[in-house]
Amino acid sequence: MTDPNTDGVDGDSPPENDGHRFDRLPATAAEREVPGRPTRAEVVQWWEQRYGIPPATWEEHTFWEKGNGKLWAFAADVVSPIPVESLGLRILRTRQEHWKPSTDAVQRFGRAATENVVRLDRTEAERFARGEDQELPRWDGDWGYVIAAHEIADGVEPIGVGLYLHGELRSTVPKGRQEDLS
Incomplete structure:
Protein backbone atom coordinates (compact mmCIF):
# COMPACT_ATOMS: atom_id res chain seq x y z
CA MET A 1 0.00 0.00 0.00
CA PRO A 101 3.72 28.53 -25.30
CA SER A 102 -0.03 28.74 -24.82
CA THR A 103 -2.24 31.22 -26.62
CA ASP A 104 -3.23 32.68 -23.25
CA ALA A 105 0.40 33.22 -22.24
CA VAL A 106 1.26 34.90 -25.53
CA GLN A 107 -1.78 37.18 -25.31
CA ARG A 108 -1.01 38.06 -21.68
CA PHE A 109 2.81 38.38 -21.73
CA GLY A 110 3.65 38.68 -25.45
CA ARG A 111 3.59 42.49 -25.47
CA ALA A 112 6.95 42.33 -23.68
CA ALA A 113 8.46 40.13 -26.43
CA THR A 114 11.26 41.50 -28.60
CA GLU A 115 12.26 38.30 -30.43
CA ASN A 116 10.39 35.92 -32.75
CA VAL A 117 7.38 38.19 -33.10
CA VAL A 118 5.86 37.98 -36.59
CA ARG A 119 4.05 41.24 -37.36
CA LEU A 120 1.09 40.56 -39.62
CA ASP A 121 -0.76 43.06 -41.78
CA ARG A 122 -4.54 43.29 -41.45
CA THR A 123 -5.37 40.58 -44.00
CA GLU A 124 -2.73 38.20 -42.61
CA ALA A 125 -3.94 38.84 -39.04
CA GLU A 126 -7.55 38.10 -40.04
CA ARG A 127 -6.51 34.84 -41.69
CA PHE A 128 -4.42 33.86 -38.68
CA ALA A 129 -7.29 34.56 -36.24
CA ARG A 130 -9.58 32.33 -38.36
CA GLY A 131 -7.07 29.49 -37.90
CA GLU A 132 -5.78 29.54 -41.47
CA ASP A 133 -2.23 28.67 -42.45
CA GLN A 134 -0.53 31.01 -44.92
CA GLU A 135 2.60 31.46 -46.95
CA LEU A 136 4.83 34.08 -45.33
CA PRO A 137 8.21 33.99 -47.10
CA ARG A 138 9.23 37.47 -45.85
CA TRP A 139 9.89 36.22 -42.28
CA ASP A 140 13.63 35.94 -41.73
CA GLY A 141 13.58 35.02 -38.04
CA ASP A 142 13.79 31.66 -36.34
CA TRP A 143 11.67 28.71 -37.34
CA GLY A 144 9.45 27.15 -34.73
CA TYR A 145 6.85 28.64 -32.42
CA VAL A 146 6.49 32.39 -32.91
CA ILE A 147 4.24 35.11 -31.58
CA ALA A 148 1.85 36.29 -34.28
CA ALA A 149 0.96 39.94 -33.71
CA HIS A 150 -0.76 42.87 -35.39
CA GLU A 151 -0.25 46.61 -34.96
CA ILE A 152 -3.28 48.26 -33.38
CA ALA A 153 -3.50 51.84 -32.07
CA ASP A 154 0.25 52.47 -32.26
CA GLY A 155 1.08 49.25 -30.40
CA VAL A 156 1.74 45.65 -31.29
CA GLU A 157 -0.92 43.29 -29.97
CA PRO A 158 -0.23 39.54 -29.79
CA ILE A 159 -2.90 37.42 -31.47
CA GLY A 160 -1.58 33.97 -30.65
CA VAL A 161 1.01 31.29 -31.27
CA GLY A 162 2.06 30.38 -34.78
CA LEU A 163 4.36 27.67 -36.05
CA TYR A 164 6.69 28.96 -38.74
CA LEU A 165 8.27 26.34 -41.02
CA HIS A 166 9.52 26.41 -44.62
CA GLY A 167 8.04 29.82 -45.50
CA GLU A 168 4.63 29.02 -44.00
CA LEU A 169 3.00 30.41 -40.87
CA ARG A 170 0.67 27.85 -39.35
CA SER A 171 -2.00 29.15 -37.01
CA THR A 172 -2.32 27.23 -33.75
CA VAL A 173 -5.28 29.28 -32.52
CA PRO A 174 -7.53 26.72 -30.79
CA LYS A 175 -10.71 25.95 -32.78
CA GLY A 176 -12.95 27.30 -30.04
CA ARG A 177 -11.10 30.63 -30.08
CA GLN A 178 -10.86 31.19 -33.82
CA GLU A 179 -12.64 34.34 -34.97
CA ASP A 180 -13.64 36.04 -38.18
CA LEU A 181 -12.30 39.59 -37.76
CA SER A 182 -13.04 40.79 -41.29
Whole structure:
Protein backbone atom coordinates (compact mmCIF):
# COMPACT_ATOMS: atom_id res chain seq x y z
CA MET A 1 0.00 0.00 0.00
CA THR A 2 1.22 3.48 -0.83
CA ASP A 3 1.79 5.94 1.98
CA PRO A 4 -0.07 9.17 1.00
CA ASN A 5 2.62 11.21 2.73
CA THR A 6 5.32 10.01 0.37
CA ASP A 7 3.57 10.86 -2.92
CA GLY A 8 3.74 7.23 -4.00
CA VAL A 9 7.50 6.97 -3.55
CA ASP A 10 8.87 3.78 -2.06
CA GLY A 11 12.02 5.42 -0.78
CA ASP A 12 14.31 4.05 -3.51
CA SER A 13 12.78 5.56 -6.63
CA PRO A 14 12.48 9.28 -7.34
CA PRO A 15 9.13 11.02 -6.91
CA GLU A 16 6.84 10.93 -9.94
CA ASN A 17 4.69 13.55 -11.56
CA ASP A 18 1.09 13.39 -10.33
CA GLY A 19 -1.37 14.55 -12.99
CA HIS A 20 -4.12 15.17 -10.43
CA ARG A 21 -2.47 18.04 -8.59
CA PHE A 22 -0.29 21.10 -9.05
CA ASP A 23 3.32 20.88 -7.93
CA ARG A 24 5.52 23.96 -7.70
CA LEU A 25 8.49 23.96 -10.05
CA PRO A 26 11.82 23.75 -8.27
CA ALA A 27 13.85 26.95 -8.40
CA THR A 28 16.95 25.27 -9.85
CA ALA A 29 18.15 21.91 -11.15
CA ALA A 30 19.83 21.24 -7.79
CA GLU A 31 16.37 21.27 -6.17
CA ARG A 32 14.68 19.06 -8.80
CA GLU A 33 13.15 15.89 -7.35
CA VAL A 34 10.86 14.77 -10.18
CA PRO A 35 12.88 13.69 -13.24
CA GLY A 36 12.08 15.73 -16.33
CA ARG A 37 10.32 18.52 -14.43
CA PRO A 38 11.59 21.89 -15.63
CA THR A 39 12.86 24.42 -13.14
CA ARG A 40 11.73 27.98 -12.61
CA ALA A 41 15.13 29.16 -13.82
CA GLU A 42 14.80 27.13 -17.05
CA VAL A 43 11.30 28.47 -17.75
CA VAL A 44 12.29 32.11 -17.20
CA GLN A 45 15.43 31.63 -19.30
CA TRP A 46 13.43 29.99 -22.12
CA TRP A 47 10.99 32.93 -22.35
CA GLU A 48 13.92 35.35 -22.38
CA GLN A 49 16.00 33.46 -24.96
CA ARG A 50 13.12 32.54 -27.30
CA TYR A 51 11.04 35.73 -27.12
CA GLY A 52 13.17 38.33 -25.34
CA ILE A 53 10.67 38.58 -22.48
CA PRO A 54 12.57 40.04 -19.51
CA PRO A 55 12.97 37.81 -16.42
CA ALA A 56 11.44 40.59 -14.29
CA THR A 57 8.12 39.84 -16.02
CA TRP A 58 7.84 36.69 -13.93
CA GLU A 59 8.97 38.04 -10.52
CA GLU A 60 5.48 38.05 -9.00
CA HIS A 61 4.54 34.61 -10.36
CA THR A 62 4.98 31.11 -9.06
CA PHE A 63 5.24 28.26 -11.60
CA TRP A 64 3.40 24.96 -11.35
CA GLU A 65 3.17 21.68 -13.24
CA LYS A 66 0.01 19.62 -13.54
CA GLY A 67 -0.05 16.70 -15.88
CA ASN A 68 2.90 15.78 -17.98
CA GLY A 69 4.57 19.06 -18.88
CA LYS A 70 1.63 21.43 -18.57
CA LEU A 71 2.99 24.52 -16.84
CA TRP A 72 0.98 27.26 -15.18
CA ALA A 73 1.87 30.72 -13.83
CA PHE A 74 0.10 31.99 -10.73
CA ALA A 75 0.38 35.59 -9.54
CA ALA A 76 0.43 34.53 -5.89
CA ASP A 77 1.70 31.75 -3.69
CA VAL A 78 0.02 28.70 -2.16
CA VAL A 79 1.21 25.50 -0.52
CA SER A 80 2.71 22.80 -2.72
CA PRO A 81 1.43 20.34 -3.76
CA ILE A 82 -2.14 21.50 -4.13
CA PRO A 83 -4.95 19.26 -5.43
CA VAL A 84 -7.09 21.77 -7.38
CA GLU A 85 -8.49 21.69 -10.91
CA SER A 86 -6.99 24.99 -12.04
CA LEU A 87 -4.43 27.48 -10.78
CA GLY A 88 -3.55 30.66 -12.60
CA LEU A 89 -2.85 30.68 -16.33
CA ARG A 90 -1.51 27.80 -18.42
CA ILE A 91 1.62 29.20 -20.05
CA LEU A 92 3.66 26.42 -21.55
CA ARG A 93 3.88 22.76 -22.59
CA THR A 94 7.19 21.07 -21.94
CA ARG A 95 8.34 17.43 -21.92
CA GLN A 96 8.25 17.29 -25.69
CA GLU A 97 10.92 18.03 -28.29
CA HIS A 98 10.03 21.73 -28.55
CA TRP A 99 8.43 23.71 -25.77
CA LYS A 100 5.18 25.39 -26.87
CA PRO A 101 3.72 28.53 -25.30
CA SER A 102 -0.03 28.74 -24.82
CA THR A 103 -2.24 31.22 -26.62
CA ASP A 104 -3.23 32.68 -23.25
CA ALA A 105 0.40 33.22 -22.24
CA VAL A 106 1.26 34.90 -25.53
CA GLN A 107 -1.78 37.18 -25.31
CA ARG A 108 -1.01 38.06 -21.68
CA PHE A 109 2.81 38.38 -21.73
CA GLY A 110 3.65 38.68 -25.45
CA ARG A 111 3.59 42.49 -25.47
CA ALA A 112 6.95 42.33 -23.68
CA ALA A 113 8.46 40.13 -26.43
CA THR A 114 11.26 41.50 -28.60
CA GLU A 115 12.26 38.30 -30.43
CA ASN A 116 10.39 35.92 -32.75
CA VAL A 117 7.38 38.19 -33.10
CA VAL A 118 5.86 37.98 -36.59
CA ARG A 119 4.05 41.24 -37.36
CA LEU A 120 1.09 40.56 -39.62
CA ASP A 121 -0.76 43.06 -41.78
CA ARG A 122 -4.54 43.29 -41.45
CA THR A 123 -5.37 40.58 -44.00
CA GLU A 124 -2.73 38.20 -42.61
CA ALA A 125 -3.94 38.84 -39.04
CA GLU A 126 -7.55 38.10 -40.04
CA ARG A 127 -6.51 34.84 -41.69
CA PHE A 128 -4.42 33.86 -38.68
CA ALA A 129 -7.29 34.56 -36.24
CA ARG A 130 -9.58 32.33 -38.36
CA GLY A 131 -7.07 29.49 -37.90
CA GLU A 132 -5.78 29.54 -41.47
CA ASP A 133 -2.23 28.67 -42.45
CA GLN A 134 -0.53 31.01 -44.92
CA GLU A 135 2.60 31.46 -46.95
CA LEU A 136 4.83 34.08 -45.33
CA PRO A 137 8.21 33.99 -47.10
CA ARG A 138 9.23 37.47 -45.85
CA TRP A 139 9.89 36.22 -42.28
CA ASP A 140 13.63 35.94 -41.73
CA GLY A 141 13.58 35.02 -38.04
CA ASP A 142 13.79 31.66 -36.34
CA TRP A 143 11.67 28.71 -37.34
CA GLY A 144 9.45 27.15 -34.73
CA TYR A 145 6.85 28.64 -32.42
CA VAL A 146 6.49 32.39 -32.91
CA ILE A 147 4.24 35.11 -31.58
CA ALA A 148 1.85 36.29 -34.28
CA ALA A 149 0.96 39.94 -33.71
CA HIS A 150 -0.76 42.87 -35.39
CA GLU A 151 -0.25 46.61 -34.96
CA ILE A 152 -3.28 48.26 -33.38
CA ALA A 153 -3.50 51.84 -32.07
CA ASP A 154 0.25 52.47 -32.26
CA GLY A 155 1.08 49.25 -30.40
CA VAL A 156 1.74 45.65 -31.29
CA GLU A 157 -0.92 43.29 -29.97
CA PRO A 158 -0.23 39.54 -29.79
CA ILE A 159 -2.90 37.42 -31.47
CA GLY A 160 -1.58 33.97 -30.65
CA VAL A 161 1.01 31.29 -31.27
CA GLY A 162 2.06 30.38 -34.78
CA LEU A 163 4.36 27.67 -36.05
CA TYR A 164 6.69 28.96 -38.74
CA LEU A 165 8.27 26.34 -41.02
CA HIS A 166 9.52 26.41 -44.62
CA GLY A 167 8.04 29.82 -45.50
CA GLU A 168 4.63 29.02 -44.00
CA LEU A 169 3.00 30.41 -40.87
CA ARG A 170 0.67 27.85 -39.35
CA SER A 171 -2.00 29.15 -37.01
CA THR A 172 -2.32 27.23 -33.75
CA VAL A 173 -5.28 29.28 -32.52
CA PRO A 174 -7.53 26.72 -30.79
CA LYS A 175 -10.71 25.95 -32.78
CA GLY A 176 -12.95 27.30 -30.04
CA ARG A 177 -11.10 30.63 -30.08
CA GLN A 178 -10.86 31.19 -33.82
CA GLU A 179 -12.64 34.34 -34.97
CA ASP A 180 -13.64 36.04 -38.18
CA LEU A 181 -12.30 39.59 -37.76
CA SER A 182 -13.04 40.79 -41.29
